[in-house]
Amino acid sequence: MRHLPRTNCRKQAALTCAPSLFCLGVVLLNVILGFAGCHRRQRPLYGVVPKGQANLFWQSVHAGAAAEAQAAGVDIDWNGPAVETDYTRQISIIDDFINRHVDGIVLAPDDRDALVPAIARAKRAGIPLTVIDSGANTEDYVSFVATDNYGGGVMAAHRMADILKEKGKVAMICGSPGGASSLAREQGFKETLEKQFPNLRLVAWQYGLADYTRSLSVTEDILTGHPDLDGIFASNEASAVGATRALKERGGARNVKIVGFDSSPTLLADLKAGHIDSLVLQDPFQMAYQGLKTLIDYNAGSKPPKRVDMPPTLLTLENLSEPKMQQLVNLDVEKYLKK
8 A cells, every 4th residue: 555645734614605606716716825834745655753862772763664665665754852861851742742743652751651651642633643662651552662671671680690600699770760671671670580590689779860871870889888789780771871881980899790671882882891800781763763664664554563673682792792782782874864
């Protein structure tokens, strides 16, 4: 089925006046005004709303959406808040896309509850929306495309148990209280320790709010309160960067082991230098690519799956050179974002 772009034109009301030269003139005037006010887009337009824009993860999301848009012959409008906790900015962006009658919206919600009314407004406006990366407490979407975040937390717990020989004291540097993706990772980590590794005790956790400076600060607080700490699970990129900086400033803090989540050039350098043991990786490029594809398929008459889970991958120094890992950590973002 050919995908026709949404249009801002309103149908002209039928006139019921008697046939006369005057009425004919009125009809012609309405037709002229109708064509003058019609701003038909040449191609379908989709809005893409990330949690933030600063780090490599969201740049990879942008690249994935751009790649699918190019392949499908559609356009995207990429717009998100500067920081990952600004859900009010996300709401205003979604409302703007609704007012512009875009053909669909791809959204990575900053907060699982706060974005629910905006998602509902998109549905009432007849605009299909797919959620990526982090969930929302609603079913008013076409698909939910995301990493198996709980499984990523389980993977991190098993790695921590392996490197600490299943005993010791560990802490978590968490994301944001309302962020469903990081909460799922943290829950997977915590519950796996409780069920499978009772001698590996979670003694502290703090929220870094996806901010480098705050993550560093709360890590320092934890290290001060628990000088005998053995390991840290950092549930997102900013948490991992902040935790690593805090440990380096303390001279390694007795070689506390860090298992992080996501990657960046900084984290890869720390992995190679031995400051980080391992990183649980997602595939943000494919997440956005598949997320946009669900909307394009939906508008073409298909029924995409309600949920698409993407498996996480564990990156270590030992497997860093493998082609699969290199593809995940060295994505040429600019290749897809060139104008």
